Amino acid sequence: MSSLRRIYLVRGLVALVWSGAFALLHTPLTGLVVALLVIYPLIDVVATLLDVRAGTPGRTLQVFNTVLSGLAAVGLGAAAAAGGVGPVLFVFGLWAIVSGLAQLVVALRRRSPELGRQWPLLIAGTLSVIAGGSYIPVALGDSPSLVALIMYTAAGGTFFVVQAGILAWKSRRAKVSLDR
Template identity: 55%
Template sequence: MSTQTATPTGRGASGARSSLFRLYLGRGIVAVAWALAFARAHDDVDAVAITLLVVYPLIDAGSSLIDYRATPEGSERRVTAFNGMLSTLAAIAVGIAGAGGEEPVLHVFGAWAVISGLAQLIVGLRRRGPELGKQWPTLISGGLSFLVGIFYNIQAVGDHPSLDVLSTYATGGGVFFIAQALLLGWKTRQLSARTV
């Protein structure tokens, strides 16, 4: 079983950058839109709020599926598949947790943020070659997700657990995805200019 992740070159690198650009940009825009919707809907953990809570991990699961299909065989692809399955389970768990209010929701989101943050770090490190723009936004976002997940679990057992932080989390993640897309777009233009 090979664990090697090939570094794309030439046309392969250009196609990989283009695919990741669309994925990251779309993922970022959807995350920011979700954050705006959730900011207006989470005062009560009602059916609308719970639906939005379930949708967010499903967005991540869908993105992971798209990424999985575009990624060559290797450890990077397996991590992407794991993250997709994890996000699907998180969607189910947060739907169940929503019936219990803010505290269990924060515990579920916190656990998901910790594990998915680690997965994002691993994928970012494996894509860190110059052909894919060094992946700094992805690495920073994964690290912050890990730390924020720990904070959510601490906050959940505090006196005043609040879901306000989830909109901030989604906004931050969306901004980092958009930044990574822009970095890939800049890298593509830079390399195209060199070949002209």
């Protein structure tokens, strides 16, 4: 549980830092912005691989999510090179939908007394599906914008930090119970 707590905390904090950097740089679609866009799903790849290595429940789906996030990184780079903001938002939206569904299933499988009810991650997965679905029509519209990704990544980071806090609280509570 302590390794999962660290993974969630670092993953959440990195997402929050990424969100802040992206907020400052998101327009125009420069090489640095494209690099940030490609890096974001790679953050998910690294965190998910560490999660799989820790042996926590939901590993098969986590491996799927790793491959999906790797493909998203490639797709975001290709979309930026080929067509700009609209295609980037479209690819990000598709990735958000599928990875959100995967996160929901993993969170449901991890619900246990030791790992908690996983409410922050269930909410984050649900919001990822909803947000991704909302990006698709915007991407196909007349004036697509990447500004929505700032809130998306900040919220996701916050939910991971909250889940890490819940795991830390549960761990302390269990230790206190054992010490009695």
